[in-house]
Amino acid sequence: MNSSVGDLFGGSGRRVRDEIWGDIPVNRAMRALLETGPVRRLKGLRKLGFVSGSFPSARHSRLDHALGVYHLTALTLKRITDSGAYLEEREVQGALAAALLLDVGRYPYAEAVESIALPENVGQRELARRRIEDSEVAKVLLSEWDVEPHNVFRLVARDNELPIALTPTEHLTRDILFGSLDVDALDSLVRDARAAKVPFGLVSFEGLLESLRVVGQENRALLAVDEDGAGALQSYVFSRYLMSYNVYGHHALRIPHAMFARAVQDAVQDGHLTFDRLAEEDDAGAFNLVESSAPEGSSTAALIRRLSERRPYGRALEIDPRHHSYDSLIRLATDATWRRRVEEAWSRYLTRYRKGTAGPYDILIDTPSPKLREVGLHYIRRMPLPGERNLTDWEGLSGMHEGILEDFASPLHRIRVMAANKDLVHSVRRHAEELFTIAKEVG
Numbered sequence: 539m540n541s542s543v544g545d546l547f548g549g550s551g552r553r554v555r556d557e558i559w560g561d562i563p564v565n566r567a568m569r570a571l572l573e574t575g576p577v578r579r580l581k582g583l584r585k586l587g588f589v590s591g592s593f594p595s596a597r598h599s600r601l602d603h604a605l606g607v608y609h610l611t612a613l614t615l616k617r618i619t620d621s622g623a624y625l626e627e628r629e630v631q632g633a634l635a636a637a638l639l640l641d642v643g644r645y646p647y648a649e650a651v652e653s654i655a656l657p658e659n660v661g662q663r664e665l666a667r668r669r670i671e672d673s674e675v676a677k678v679l680l681s682e683w684d685v686e687p688h689n690v691f692r693l694v695a696r697d698n699e700l701p702i703a704l705t706p707t708e709h710l711t712r713d714i715l716f717g718s719l720d721v722d723a724l725d726s727l728v729r730d731a732r733a734a735k736v737p738f739g740l741v742s743f744e745g746l747l748e749s750l751r752v753v754g755q756e757n758r759a760l761l762a763v764d765e766d767g768a769g770a771l772q773s774y775v776f777s778r779y780l781m782s783y784n785v786y787g788h789h790a791l792r793i794p795h796a797m798f799a800r801a802v803q804d805a806v807q808d809g810h811l812t813f814d815r816l817a818e819e820d821d822a823g824a825f826n827l828v829e830s831s832a833p834e835g836s837s838t839a840a841l842i843r844r845l846s847e848r849r850p851y852g853r854a855l856e857i858d859p860r861h862h863s864y865d866s867l868i869r870l871a872t873d874a875t876w877r878r879r880v881e882e883a884w885s886r887y888l889t890r891y892r893k894g895t896a897g898p899y900d901i902l903i904d905t906p907s908p909k910l911r912e913v914g915l916h917y918i919r920r921m922p923l924p925g926e927r928n929l930t931d932w933e934g935l936s937g938m939h940e941g942i943l944e945d946f947a948s949p950l951h952r953i954r955v956m957a958a959n960k961d962l963v964h965s966v967r968r969h970a971e972e973l974f975t976i977a978k979e980v981g
Contacts, residue, residue, distance in 0.1 A: 554605065556958070558729050567682040571635065574678055576642045577671040578606055582820025586730060587647045588798070591848060592790035593734040600641045606725035607715070611637035613747060614714050614721065623752050623759075629707040632685040636693035640715060640722060641693070642669040645817055646824035649907065650795035654803050655874045660813045663695050670694070689755045701883035710752070710759050712929070718761045718914030719845065727777050730785060738780035745770030749920060753929065762916035762929055772936070775913055782950045786907065793850045793956050796904040798828075801841040803874050805831050805865075810838070837899040851902060851956035854966035858948045867953050871905035872978075880980045884966075884973050894965030900958035906951040 552569075553561040564572075571577055580601035589596050617632055643666025645651040652662060669675055676687040692704065693711050716722045724743055731739025734846070749767025752759050763771055785791070805811035810831040816824055825842070832838035844850070857864055870877035884901050888894035913932035922928045932938070936945065955973075957963045967975065 554969065556602070557604055557607055557726070558732060559609050562605055563612075567678075568608075568638070569683070570678045571638055571675065572684045574674045576673055576675055577601070577604070577638065579820055580641060581639075581642060582822060583646055583648070584821055585726070586734070586785075586791065587649050587821075588794035588845075589785070589791040590789070591850075593736075593790065595735055596733040597823060598729060600644060600731045601723055603729060604638050604641055606636060606729055607640055607721055608637040610721035610725055610743060612716055614719065614911065617747050617750055618752055621752065621919050625707050626705075628685060629705060629711070631683050632689050632693060633707070633711040635679060635683050635685060636690050636711065637671055637715060637721070639666070639675065639690060640694050642675070646819050646821045647795065647798055648946065649791075650799040651802055651813075651816065653795075653871075653905070653907075654806075656801050656803065656806065656807055658813055660817060665817055667691050667696050670696050706759055708921065710761070713761050718916070719746075720914070723778065724774070727774070727781055731777070731781060734785050736781075736785060739777055741774050741777050744768045746774065753916070753918070755929065758813060759795045760916055760929070762918050764918045768917065768935060771913075771915060771917070775932070775936075779946070782907075783850050787953065789853050789952060790850075792904050793853070794845060795843050796902045796954070796956060797845055797851060800878070800899060800902055801828055801838045802834070802847075803878065804836065805838045806838070807875070808838075821847055831866070841899065847926065851958055852960060852963045853954060854901075854963040855955040855970055856952050858952045860945075860948055863977070864953065866905065866974065866978045870903060870904060873895070876980075877903055877905070881976045883980050886964075886974070887976055888965055888969065893969050894962050896957070896962055896965075900962060902956050904954040904956065906953060914938075938979070
């Protein structure tokens with residue numbers, strides 16, 4: 539290891555104080571990256587968006603999270619090199635840079651805006667590419683980190699298919715960042731739980747790290763934990779469930795996000811706003827931009843005003859995958875225009891037949907966040923069970939087969955229907971079956 543990489547692993551005398559992980563070493567290359575516009579912008583993006591309305595202390599930023607991901611990545615890479623594994627120095631540098639840049643492609647109020655399924659919505663992948671390859675970040679990566687910007691982008695690009703021609707170290711880096719180990723989720727769990735003051739993020743990263751092993755299988759280096767890490771791995775999995783149910787899926791977070799998403803969608807489809815322009819802003823700038831772009835009397839103006847005044851819609855219905863109408867509603871997640879047609883059809887039906895009074899944006903449908911990521915870390919038993927292969931997977935460790943896992947996760951995938959006032963909430967509940975039938979018919 540050269541001195542630069544050694545600094546990133548703890549040799550530098552400079553530190554930044556993180557409230558979760560303590561002192562994080564900072565060297566010249568890291569400071570240069572922190573001073574770029576795309577990374578500074580992360581300071582103005584709240585990690586949990588509108589959640590501070592119900593969890594007032596949860597005001598931490600995506601920059602806080604980026605530093606945490608960077609730190610956990612550095613600790614993991616050091617653990618791997620200390621165990622005797624050989625990693626190319628330049629690829630280690632690229633991995634650390636990617637950890638710090640993992641969120642540069644995120645929108646303001648990302649959970650809301652990124653869920654708007656419109657062709658005009660520039661995806662996280664493309665935004666990350668622009669900010670890593672076509673901005674001042676690229677110059678810093680070349681001059682201070684001695685890595686190619688495109689190679690860093692390949693590490694942070696969350697494609698359904700892996701980028702081609704990844705090196706073994708790059709495969710391992712993606713496993714660390716958001717794959718089998720997933721330090722992105724690990725830092726989120728601990729940081730978000732601490733900030734929201736809930737007792738769910740009880741994850742021992744030290745326990746996982748101490749038990750971490752790199753094993754070879756089919757010409758790939760895989761991350762695994764030995765038996766000593768079983769408790770830490772189980773804590774990690776169940777903490778994800780508890781945080782998803784109680785914080786990430788909390789109605790006080792989901793309802794404002796659905797309202798903001800509809801406000802942005804209508805502004806874009808009415809020609810008053812573009813996703814490209816929105817992507818340049820931090821949270822405060824984005825809110826002001828949407829507000830100033832909305833003509834008086836528009837749906838966008840009304841929804842933004844209610845958000846400003848903290849007058850969220852009320853919960854009318856919640857259904858999960860076990861409900862008979864779930865499949866007809868979950869399809870709306872893939873087409874925001876289709877979802878809006880259903881929302882407007884419901885409003886017209888209730889108003890026309892005097893079952894309620896609703897304007898075209900007074901009923902909103904919130905489809906759930908993506909499913910929990912699978913548990914990718916393999917598990918090494920000292921004494922494999924009869925007939926069991928070593929390495930085993932999460933099912934082998936927990937005994938939870940696919941059917942049990944689906945039932946276990948069902949409550950996390952709730953679809954919510956919300957309405958603008960109490961009378962409309964009651965009307966939606968009374969006529970739910972009629973509304974579900976209409977949703978199936980609206981094409």
